[in-house]
Amino acid sequence: MKKINLSILNENLEKRIQNDVDTNHILGATVMVRQEGEVLADRSWGYRDVEKKIPLGDNDLFRIASMTKPVTGVAAMILVDRGLLKVDDEIEKYIPEFSRLRKGKLDENGNIRVLGKLDNAPTVKNILTHTTLIDYGELFKAQMKAYTDEHRADLHKAVDFYSSLVVEMEPGVMNSYSGTVAFDVLGVMIERITGRGYSEFLRNEIFLPLGMKDTTFEPTESQWDRIVQMHDLKDGESVLSPTLPGCVFEDFPSSHPLGGAGLVSSVKDYDRFASMLLNGGVLDGNRILSEKAVETMATPPYPQLKNSSNRWGLSVRVIDTEDKILPVGCFGWSGAYGTHFWVDPVNKITAVYMKNSRHDGGGGCITAKNFERDVVASML
Numbered sequence: 001m002k003k004i005n006l007s008i009l010n011e012n013l014e015k016r017i018q019n020d021v022d023t024n025h026i027l028g029a030t031v032m033v034r035q036e037g038e039v040l041a042d043r044s045w046g047y048r049d050v051e052k053k054i055p056l057g058d059n060d061l062f063r064i065a066s067m068t069k070p071v072t073g074v075a076a077m078i079l080v081d082r083g084l085l086k087v088d089d090e091i092e093k094y095i096p097e098f099s100r101l102r103k104g105k106l107d108e109n110g111n112i113r114v115l116g117k118l119d120n121a122p123t124v125k126n127i128l129t130h131t132t133l134i135d136y137g138e139l140f141k142a143q144m145k146a147y148t149d150e151h152r153a154d155l156h157k158a159v160d161f162y163s164s165l166v167v168e169m170e171p172g173v174m175n176s177y178s179g180t181v182a183f184d185v186l187g188v189m190i191e192r193i194t195g196r197g198y199s200e201f202l203r204n205e206i207f208l209p210l211g212m213k214d215t216t217f218e219p220t221e222s223q224w225d226r227i228v229q230m231h232d233l234k235d236g237e238s239v240l241s242p243t244l245p246g247c248v249f250e251d252f253p254s255s256h257p258l259g260g261a262g263l264v265s266s267v268k269d270y271d272r273f274a275s276m277l278l279n280g281g282v283l284d285g286n287r288i289l290s291e292k293a294v295e296t297m298a299t300p301p302y303p304q305l306k307n308s309s310n311r312w313g314l315s316v317r318v319i320d321t322e323d324k325i326l327p328v329g330c331f332g333w334s335g336a337y338g339t340h341f342w343v344d345p346v347n348k349i350t351a352v353y354m355k356n357s358r359h360d361g362g363g364g365c366i367t368a369k370n371f372e373r374d375v376v377a378s379m380l
Helices: 006-022 065-081 096-102 123-130 137-146 157-162 181-194 200-211 220-228 265-276 291-297 366-374
Strands: 028-037 038-049 102-106 113-119 233-235 239-242 246-248 333-334 338-346 347-356
Touching: 006 028, 006 038, 006 366, 028 265, 028 366, 065 102, 065 181, 065 200, 065 291, 065 333, 096 157, 102 137, 113 137, 123 181, 157 181, 181 200, 200 265, 233 366, 265 338, 265 347, 338 366, 347 366
Parallel strands: none
Antiparallel strands: 028 038, 028 347, 102 113, 233 239, 333 338, 338 347
16 A cells, blocks of 8 residues: 655645636635545635625635436445345336337438337436436437426426437446436435435435535535635636526526526535545444445446546446556546546545546646646655
8 A cells, every 4th residue: 555645745736726816717615525534635725705805715615516426326236235236227117118228320301200119218327326327328319408407406396307318329338427417316215215205315314424414416506605706718818707596516406406507515515425435334423335336336337438538437437557646446536617526545645636627627638637646756
């Protein structure tokens, strides 16, 4: 096991992130790094509200976008642990409406041509590995013209819409990232299995046991006040990017618990979530998952499939080659607005980075890669 040198870590983070703030690449960022449970970095730079000059702190909240997905993944694995769900179960076992899915294509005039039933029904494993392919390609885009504000505001109406789609590809033949569709389907599956609201299930089975007091789909008034401003760059100039009232992610109202992107959280809260994963599913005596479930999440089930740069486990990115910044065995995820985390089981490290920006986000964003570089460079 390699140990983090505290002095080098803090020097790396201070130099890098302060420069990002000074050069207007970010409005602000908060990080938390632990090794063997010890907090080695708990720092904030920049502002929550630059107009009012309110400094950013570790109790401020971020729109974590796709870092919602590992939380939804953990919710599914809780049901696997309890024998209520199997990752190889077909979606239609729990949502019979998905038996309506058909395979098809667009003809030369842009009309949908239905070719027949799918050879293989999509499964829970397909959802968790972005291989359902329900929302893949031009055919999906054409059908989304019928997706209304009514669908956007309601989880169940959205999923009912998805169950009626004609799809281009059989599930499991390739990776294609599903931003919101697949994990919404999983949210409805969890509701039907448990008879409980999806957000209620997360709150009672994950957030409350882990002490994640500020992680939610529906922020209170005081929590809205602590959400950091959204940053952007226009023509090289730092600007604030407007967000829609009542919407955590883009134009989806917070009344829709968006399983793939709808949570707000704090660095402290997500640090506890990451620590639970590092500890094999338990934190402070509260077991959320079995060790086997965590191991399953961090193991790519389709090793023959690759997207452009990563292997995907069950709702997490998995490092399984030496040509990445992080060591082999690390797993984690990123969000569209620049949030990022990973768990390093070999070196007993958790690392969480939080910012909100529209110009540099997702898994390949510069700040995420630099955060990885700066932590790894401090390991001796």
